[in-house]
Amino acid sequence: MMADILPPVSDPAILGQLDSLAKRHRAAGGVVMQVIGYIGGSAEGLLGKLPTPVRNGLDGATERALSGAMTAAERSRGIVSDRPDWMNRTLTTAMGAAGGVGGLGSSLAELPFTVTMLLRAIQGIAAEHGFDPASEEVRLECLRVFASAGPLEDDDGMDLSFLAARATITGPSLKSLIAKVAPRLSIVLGQKLAAQAAPVLGAVAGAAVNYAFTSYYQEIARVHFGLKRLARDTGTDEGVLREELVARIAK
Template sequence: MEPIPFAVSGLTAEDLATLALAKRALETQPLTMKLAAAVGAPIERLMTRLPALAQDTIADATRRALDKTLQAAVATLGAPYLTGSEGTSAPGAAENAKPRDWLHKVAVATTGAAGGAFGLLALPAELPVTTTLMFRSICDIARSEGEDLRAAEARLQCLAVFGMGRSAKDEETDLGYFIARGALAQAISKASSELASKGVAAHGAPALVRLMNTIAARFSAQVSEQVAAKSIPAIGAVLGAVVNTVFIDHFQQTAHGHFAVRRLERRYGADAVQAAYRAVESTST
């Protein structure tokens, strides 16, 4: 990867390096490939093993998981969101407390181990727990990049990460980060306005429902890939933990990239950062 001239981007060398890492996290190797490497089998082939009712089960479990996560986020709106670290979500604390990715990985691996022996049957019980743990990790990463998690918009940005992780379908359609983010931007803006004005009472508001539907559609595709990886006969606790670890790592990397980009946009402006981001893409090898 060639360096991007400072005069072209306006970003410092350090921030350009940060942007290059964010680009790599956001645009490379979708979840399908990571899971295939972890279980040693093509996910496309494993998808065909899922029973006919699997997609309905996955869609319902995904929606319930996201809904419980949203309820947890809204219930504490206006206060720092606890992430398991000792830091606060207030601006200025980010530089002093790194996110504890490993702690959340251990927790999610535990849920994977518990559900590994039951496959699809365990999904309705396991997915809400796993998703909530991943959301806490995403919030922890957002805080470390300077997001104020007392604000509704910041928490919805954390929730939106579930709709940004790359899947096999993104490879087919060449759906990049800014395209996926742009598809969510207006819905996030309207939903955050409703949350800011109505608080908990906004939970069923139309703008929030539309946002949840958009996120759920994309997240469900990736949950399907995760479930397919767990469809190997006698997967057991060990491989169940491995699959869940890959799953959370995928969204942690997406969160690191997303909130690093947002931090740079606050510093340099969206246009400058997007221009530099495109330059990173055009000079990658």
């Protein structure tokens, strides 16, 4: 028996919201690329500037940072209320400046704190869209935002991991997803480390990179949870909305 083919979206109001989400996604990486241009070099060449032991250890360090960030971000929700986007950018910018002062060594020490702040910002955006960050499903969705195409990748809207069909995750789901996200995120974080460890610029580069990365992931989180809210509020199949959104991002 053939699977039912769902009709395309035709409601002008829904299509208008998808256009807004697509525009937000296309603009998300612009600030990051401006920062990289300011520092000099290219996104592709940044990882090559890191020492070999650091590059080789990025996957493991990223997985540990994500695991710790999930616990720390969740605990902090009971102590500190969600902050507006500008405040999250301010805090991570300050962290980047502190990390950039001492070059690569201090940047590595700053990395877990920045990952926690980014995850906490994503959780706050999930809550803003009416989703419970304490639930297992939403915790997974927050991690999927990290699995999206990184801010230094020219994906042209097509390599959108967070928009891909939902994968079945068995066993300890959170741990499984962290293991899947870490290798991809490690590339992004490696580029961040190399950029903010640029000689001479130091703290300025660290602050600028963290500001840009925070802006990027906040925007991607708004696209991600905006799509899910649109599906929930309109009763439209999320997969159909996802396909429409990918088509609009790619234009």
